[in-house]
Amino acid sequence: MIRKTRLFTPGPTPLLPAAQFAMAAADIHHRTAEFRALYQRVLDQLKTFVGTKNDVLLLASSGTGAMEASVSNLTSPGDRVLVLSTGKFGERWTAITKAFGCEVDVVSAPYGQTFSLDEVRKALKPETRAVFLQATESSTGVRNDVQGVAELLKKANSNALLVVDAITGLGTTHFDVDAWGVDVIIGGSQKAVMIPPGLAYLSVSDRAWEAMETSRNPRYYFDLRKERKNAHKGESSYTPAVSLIAGLGAALDFIAAQGGGDLAAGRKALVDNAETCAAMTRAAVEALGLKLFAPVSPAAAATAVLPPAGVDSGVIVKELKSRFGAVITNGQGEMKGQIFRVAHIGLFDYMDTIAIIGALEQVAASPLKIPGFQFGHALAAAQKVFAETGSSAKKETAEPVGAR
Amino acid sequence: MIRKTRLFTPGPTPLLPAAQFAMAAADIHHRTAEFRALYQRVLDQLKTFVGTKNDVLLLASSGTGAMEASVSNLTSPGDRVLVLSTGKFGERWTAITKAFGCEVDVVSAPYGQTFSLDEVRKALKPETRAVFLQATESSTGVRNDVQGVAELLKKANSNALLVVDAITGLGTTHFDVDAWGVDVIIGGSQKAVMIPPGLAYLSVSDRAWEAMETSRNPRYYFDLRKERKNAHKGESSYTPAVSLIAGLGAALDFIAAQGGGDLAAGRKALVDNAETCAAMTRAAVEALGLKLFAPVSPAAAATAVLPPAGVDSGVIVKELKSRFGAVITNGQGEMKGQIFRVAHIGLFDYMDTIAIIGALEQVAASPLKIPGFQFGHALAAAQKVFAETGSSAKKETAEPVGAR
Known part of the structure; x- marks a missing residue:
């Protein structure tokens, strides 16, 4: 494809x-x-x-x-x-x-x-x-x-x-x-x-x-x-x-524009946006049975995830790139192979977030073959987070990016 | 967001x-x-x-x-x-x-x-x-x-x-x-x-x-x-x-490039790509309990869908645009309000397709409130189609679009 x-x-x-x-x-x-x-x-x-x-x-x-x-x-x-x-x-x-x-x-x-x-x-x-x-x-x-x-x-x-x-x-x-x-x-x-x-x-x-x-x-x-x-x-x-x-x-x-013309409000909206993308991703990752690397104090900038036991996280990075064109990051330095990281900072929206979670499900299905894996579970977890938080945010004021 | x-x-x-x-x-x-x-x-x-x-x-x-x-x-x-x-x-x-x-x-x-x-x-x-x-x-x-x-x-x-x-x-x-x-x-x-x-x-x-x-x-x-x-x-x-x-x-x-440098092969790959996106979408739509408008001989170019009984399809078009920035089309002429259409022609990939299905699930949940709706069901149906067809296609030869 x-x-x-x-x-x-x-x-x-x-x-x-x-x-x-x-x-x-x-x-x-x-x-x-x-x-x-x-x-x-x-x-x-x-x-x-x-x-x-x-x-x-x-x-x-x-x-x-x-x-x-x-x-x-x-x-x-x-x-x-x-x-x-x-x-x-x-x-x-x-x-x-x-x-x-x-x-x-x-x-x-x-x-x-x-x-x-x-x-x-x-x-x-x-x-x-x-x-x-x-x-x-x-x-x-x-x-x-x-x-x-x-x-x-x-x-x-x-x-x-x-x-x-x-x-x-x-x-x-x-x-x-x-x-x-x-x-x-x-x-x-x-x-x-x-x-x-x-x-x-x-x-x-x-x-x-x-x-x-x-x-x-x-x-x-x-x-x-x-x-x-x-x-x-x-x-x-x-x-x-x-x-x-x-x-x-x-x-x-x-x-x-994300803040209806008010940059301070836009800054807050941008933070909330990252928070929602991050919360969707964390819920999905946990629904996959994977562990967050920073569960206690997670950043909204990026979600770091431990691969299944015995799996090099580089496999996940490579699969996402080669099969879906999605570029995520491996761990740095001695964390290489130990974690993978999905970012939420900046220009990410619902569509991006649900898509990377979909791709992650495909990798979880194959080649990871995570025990008990079922298609749709991680996506459903993310969907629920969005339905509860992302879409309940105050009425959108900004036009979509690139709207004419 | x-x-x-x-x-x-x-x-x-x-x-x-x-x-x-x-x-x-x-x-x-x-x-x-x-x-x-x-x-x-x-x-x-x-x-x-x-x-x-x-x-x-x-x-x-x-x-x-x-x-x-x-x-x-x-x-x-x-x-x-x-x-x-x-x-x-x-x-x-x-x-x-x-x-x-x-x-x-x-x-x-x-x-x-x-x-x-x-x-x-x-x-x-x-x-x-x-x-x-x-x-x-x-x-x-x-x-x-x-x-x-x-x-x-x-x-x-x-x-x-x-x-x-x-x-x-x-x-x-x-x-x-x-x-x-x-x-x-x-x-x-x-x-x-x-x-x-x-x-x-x-x-x-x-x-x-x-x-x-x-x-x-x-x-x-x-x-x-x-x-x-x-x-x-x-x-x-x-x-x-x-x-x-x-x-x-x-x-x-x-x-x-999608055909490894062979335009005839690339044309075939492009058709297969649209077929996979369309098959994912049809499976998702049916999992939502919605009916395809052209179930017997569906085109891969676009999937036309009947909204739930009593719902104007324009509501779905509008919700997808205003909440997700996703532009789909209503029916034309006297079909306006009767169907909505999601296209698969050209530059669509797995990530686009899973994302529009995710957004459609959100609309199905609210405001449509489709009876029996569950988050993840439509997505899972699409995921299975992709796992069975899209990813079993012959080894990808082309670099992702925009790869450097």
């Missing part, structure tokens, strides 16, 4: 057609009034999308670039920092902070679990300069308690800056950045905002701007103070990724 | 991305060597796609234009012709032949049924100049027996020309045009070849070319002899729809 390629991956995520058209049309120079108007508009929209009054900056880099920027701008060699690590991306915080000479305390949870706030409290020191964590750890499908950590820091009267990698968290998790006191929150273009990789964005609090005055790590490309100064003039410090920025503008317009 | 617009309509059908890109790039003049090379290549590919050694011509028109061309080029005022009518498009043959002054005999079947060959035999007269029919009547979801009619004409030693509207039949039905003796067979761009409306194509037999020498109906834009003369030089008589032709070339390349 015909098989269309469909990404069910936690980044890159499926591209928004309106953003693709905007990118294709973005034949403009970056030192012009035309670009400045676009840039200023997108930066303003990003503030609403992130949900903050703080400055939001855009960088021509992957999300890891913005992670590095938050370390290089906020720390000095010898600073003590605390990393809350629940997977591969938590380990990346440790690697970056070490690369910039920090003394790194780590609270880590086994893969598939989140940290306990008690352990965080114990690991926090008076001299801790910053706390780094993921909102959602997409390598394991875990959601971490950002709000809990933020409250803990306040209660402890800590001066530590709170830096959140929300690269897969933004658009799949509700945040109240300013009320919680998140100093830096980081997003990436190839995630909830439905455009290709190449852009990172981050919001920076007043406290963080102050902290930069005394931090002594070297930075040039990722110099956030310079970037802010230029951003206030509608410029980027270095050549910006123009087409991606044009695409981002179109994507933020689309997200606003 | 997010809802992507998805066409499940029997024309226009979903666009092939590679064809969209080719159309966007087609910034060429039509009286150049570059265009002539493209045109010649596409005309050659079309012969293979249609499965004929006869000339195939392209017209900048809808399919109806090619229907008119076959009438105006092959008949004269006062000619007796036979129309085999099984729905709205059969009625169009009657209207066109009458408009060109023919004396029209009609064998018609009630909507949802096909004609009997016995009736055709009885209606055929020694002086019948041409027989006009649809391969598949997309207004009712019926498949007609083109091969049976062709054999009947041969056995009857009839001189009648056989003219087949296969606008939704090509790519959803197996034909052996030359062996059967089909004189004219007509296709349209917005159907199995996955590009927008605006092009029609038709193959013309030697017998038909001869017949044109004596036909006296007026024609200018649709003068097929002139068009053939120009086509042999790689030209069109009038300004061709250049971007659509470029898109058609890309689409035919894609169809060839």
Whole structure:
């Protein structure tokens, strides 16, 4: 049969057609009034999308670039920092902070679990300069308690800056950045905002701007103070990724349309959308008799699943691709072969979700031959979740994507 | 939730991305060597796609234009012709032949049924100049027996020309045009070849070319002899729809890829694909307790379904669009409100098909509240059909659409 390629991956995520058209049309120079108007508009929209009054900056880099920027701008060699690590991306915080000479305390949870706030409290020191964590750890499908950590820091009267990698968290998790006191929150273009990789964005609090005055790590490309100064003039410090920025503008317009023209409402709708897709998928996976890898604190960004005993998860990844054109992800690093991951971040809808579950049923039937398998059971479980949650959501206001 | 617009309509059908890109790039003049090379290549590919050694011509028109061309080029005022009518498009043959002054005999079947060959035999007269029919009547979801009619004409030693509207039949039905003796067979761009409306194509037999020498109906834009003369030089008589032709070339390349690089095999794969999607849909619909409108001779192009008693089919059309972004079609003319139609022609795959069935289940649950409804039953019926037929097809050779 015909098989269309469909990404069910936690980044890159499926591209928004309106953003693709905007990118294709973005034949403009970056030192012009035309670009400045676009840039200023997108930066303003990003503030609403992130949900903050703080400055939001855009960088021509992957999300890891913005992670590095938050370390290089906020720390000095010898600073003590605390990393809350629940997977591969938590380990990346440790690697970056070490690369910039920090003394790194780590609270880590086994893969598939989140940290306990008690352990965080114990690991926090008076001299801790910053706390780094993921909102959602997409390598394991875990959601971490950002709000809990933020409250803990306040209660402890800590001066530590709170830096959140929300690269897969933004658009799949509700945040109240300013009320919680998140100093830096980081997003990436190839995630909830439905455009290709190449852009990172981050919001920076007043406290963080102050902290930069005394931090002594070297930075040039990722110099956030310079970037802010230029951003206030509608410029980027270095050549910006123009087409991606044009695409981002179109994507933020689309997200606003999901909220009836209100971007903040659209952001909430996008999170609810991911939650519904994730809940459908979790119900289906459990109806198949498979186990969730992160059952206690699952992220809406992606669902990580354990294959049947004795089966390499790569078989499932390969079958879905070769027979259905559906691209999901294997586990990363030592989790390879141990889990498979289906994403819900960004431009997924009911039709996508029911289709990937259908394909998963086919793989469960053959070659997996899961004991007791029956066609339709997993689909029915997902259908019931949708009927109870997805369709009971408030009346849809936005036109379907691509509607004319 | 997010809802992507998805066409499940029997024309226009979903666009092939590679064809969209080719159309966007087609910034060429039509009286150049570059265009002539493209045109010649596409005309050659079309012969293979249609499965004929006869000339195939392209017209900048809808399919109806090619229907008119076959009438105006092959008949004269006062000619007796036979129309085999099984729905709205059969009625169009009657209207066109009458408009060109023919004396029209009609064998018609009630909507949802096909004609009997016995009736055709009885209606055929020694002086019948041409027989006009649809391969598949997309207004009712019926498949007609083109091969049976062709054999009947041969056995009857009839001189009648056989003219087949296969606008939704090509790519959803197996034909052996030359062996059967089909004189004219007509296709349209917005159907199995996955590009927008605006092009029609038709193959013309030697017998038909001869017949044109004596036909006296007026024609200018649709003068097929002139068009053939120009086509042999790689030209069109009038300004061709250049971007659509470029898109058609890309689409035919894609169809060839479905056959491992062999366009004839790709055509067969495309028909099998539609058959599998249709069989899944029919099984699901019956599992829902709904009745097929054309149960005896269903077309693979589209499945027509009767709504539950007392329900206007427009409700189902509207629910699928507003809640899932899925566009299906209502009945045409007096069938409006009486049936709904889900298409399988062109770029549909397993994922599309299982998704539309899932959405249909949601509508069956609410607002239809079909008695005895259970989530997963219709999906399971479709899953079993796919497991038995779709996945047992010979090893896939083509890469998924859009694979990099």
